[in-house]
Amino acid sequence: MALNRLMEFCSSAPTAMSSLTKSMCWELVSIKKDRLNGIGAAFYRKPTSNECYEARRRQQPPMCSDDDDANAAWYIRLNSCMHRVPTVPSERGARWPVEWPRRARTPPYWLNAAQAGVYGKPEPEDFTVDYEHWRRVVDRSYLNGLGIDWSRVRNVMDMRAAYGGFAAALREKKVWVMNVVNVDAADTLPIIFERGLFGIYHDWCESFSTYPRTYDLLHADHLFSKIKERCAVLPVVVEVDRIVRPGGGIIVRDEAGAVGEVEKLLRSLHWDVRLTFSKNDEGVLYAEKSDWRPELIEEPS
Template identity: 65%
Template sequence: MECPYWLTSSQVGVYGRAAPEDFTADYEHWKRVVAQSYLNGIGISWSSVRNVMDMRAVYGGFAAALRDLNVWVMNVVSIDSPDTLPIIYERGLFGIYHNWCESFNTYPRSYDLLHADHIFSKTKKKCNLVAVIAEADRILRPEGKLIVRDDVETLGQVENMLRSMHWEIRMTYSKEKEGLLCAQKTMWRPKEMEIIKSAIA
């Protein structure tokens, strides 16, 4: 996939390299991850996946790596991240700005798969991680999947929260303080309502 013509070597990309090199490296990274891990290694039946959300899309490389699958991907660019949404649009992909400390307008769809690449560790510095996980639970359909890539401390916190909501932890892996988690939301719902004030403030 070609780099947008208006990204020049004089610009610095999100990951610190020259922008065109950054763009290409990001795409190659996600092509490799999808091919070597996501398609076969984490127990996801992709034939049952239609609506996907990349909660921290950056250049849209993850969505681009899924282009041969019959899926629709919403790319989310955090409002306090570098503005890469024009690049996502240039690739012909869907995208939106969002503040994960607030609720996400999901109308008219829920999602079959959420992809969270280091979004939880970044978000928990600004707002209540419990509220963000509750929001992920809300927008993911029952039996939908969540893929989380993050530091091991954050992964541990996320895993504990998901277990408290009776999610099924399908796979965890960690190496050198970074890790991967794949979980499936179940049909369980709480019997008593508890209002999380930070989620509606």
């Protein structure tokens, strides 16, 4: 009986899938089966206009309401509705971004000059100023001034990315950068994606899912002074110690007090603090993780 039900499900699944994708106006481009293992694969294409949506006899799945935010992604309940294809030329998704690598340094066309960006300037200007800032910092300081052996750096994490300017400034290096947009900050992840970069949302008051890899270098720009407003710094530094491989490092740019607190915690974990610098209540720290691990002491029986 169980085998019959399984066979019935397997035979009906493709039909159900075809009915659903057709009702969603997705076009079946190709479907093929692997000759060796018999596994099939289908390729569907989402529509580029709203014509099919408007011509449907049955509005199932329904279209989302106009006030539903298509970009909301953090702790948002899934709804079984579809968003319309953007048609306004200035709307995000209405046209393709510029080609790589120019897209990494070019403000997205949909940024609004009438709105203030992360740092208070009009969004397109804010984007450009941020990129130029990180390009100067990377070229003048990070690549040569901190003592980082970049030949040993493969994957990097920007723990508090804004527009992804730090990652964009590293685009000519042979590194992979994960941009982390903090959940209590402005939602700039769409901008990071538009630049052709990687990114993710995260709350640093919670653990970070790194499976199955560790990181060679972390970058924390004014992260710890912001974290202190919501949770303790100690667990975050311990999380840093977990994420970074032995021999890997972290760059911290923050208020001098926050940098000092992080330095003490890293030293307690036997990190090698290679450089500290402070000026006008702003500090920079670079430290590398050692091979040290706490010793397990057996309790007397």
